[in-house]
Amino acid sequence: MSGLKARINAGETVLGTFVKTPAPHVIELLGIAGLDFAVADQEHAPLDLGAMDQLALAARAVGLPLVARCWGQSPARISPLLDLGCTGVMVPHVADSETAENVVAAVKFGPGKRGLSPSPRAGNYGTMGAAAYTAKSDAESVVMVQIEDAEALDRLDMIASVPGVDVLFVGPADLSQSLGCGFPSAQLDAAIVRVIQAARHANVAAGLFVGDESQIAAWRERGVSVFVCGSDQGLVIKGARRIAEAGRA
Template structure:
């Protein structure tokens, strides 16, 4: 890897903007990279993207200089480690509602936790061109861990979750959080809950992340302390562009 890593930028408090990828096509990732996005997240939670397809997406991401994360349920190493081996820049894990789950995610992602199997033979290790110790150091320094806060019980455990070593981002999933809280989306109650997350993240000196459906929401939440944004998806960007095109049609 060259230049400043996504993790270093997040840790430095920079505002970074990405989008979800829901289409299992490497061309989409390549285009997003050429467009200059800070990162993208392949949505294995809500889209039909398997490990073989992630391999192609990760290849396109690295070729175009786009840090690519994956979002998928669970804290098991059998899905987290293979994605990092493919060259993904990190993981986003939904529904992390307690410290134990956060710790399990970090243990699956970081070699220095002692349980992730290590081999520099995959893409992330330059197919064996990196020495073992250098590979281990680079991966642990650069891999991003985002844990999603989207359950009401998690709000009472924020300080505990944020204190977990190696967690980089408390990422709010506002739709699921509003559902868990049984409040509107959007609503003042949801906004208040998001602010609780930003406050806990600030106390722990980690970043707050948030999904927004439209780029006009970014400045509003940036002023409130959010620095990591996932805005829409490849599908919504395509839909928005196509609809805008059709508004120019002559009657």
């Protein structure tokens, strides 16, 4: 099954990592390595629209779906990223269904809030007709809403039931901070399980950030299918440390 959205909706396990470095070569390397997607992290890294343009260009060249973790929840923040050719968005701090609805409206042409022009990269620079472009975008664009706030836990069913939401994605660091618990901790794990259960009930995917690949198997058994593991920075640091430790042993 091809296409990130189709794979997610089919319940496949998909694996990605955060990208925090404004260099298209990183995207090429991750695609060659065989990841299923990457998440360009505008929230916590210096990735302006120009940098995102280069990352999206590299993603298209290597065939790696690129999701943008965007600065905010408004169409002005979201829609330009999709015009560049990003496959979808991951939106931080979605704590209620109204916010989730606004995110979907900014991503999809159907609700009528995303400005339409087939001229950007996503529309093959005007070579696709408007109708074909909007249909393809609405059918393939991925919406990941981040569950990072204690108050969101009591609204999970409403958030998950918003049409167009594909993934309830847990940001464990912010969620633990909001809950006032440790990261990791049993209380945080229980909250993540609540998100998984709500996602399953609504027939959407559950996603989770993990710091290390050793954590994937256990959470996959619990029902998570969308994983973002570490970041490009972490991968470089881990690899460099292995060299340093081996050379000094």
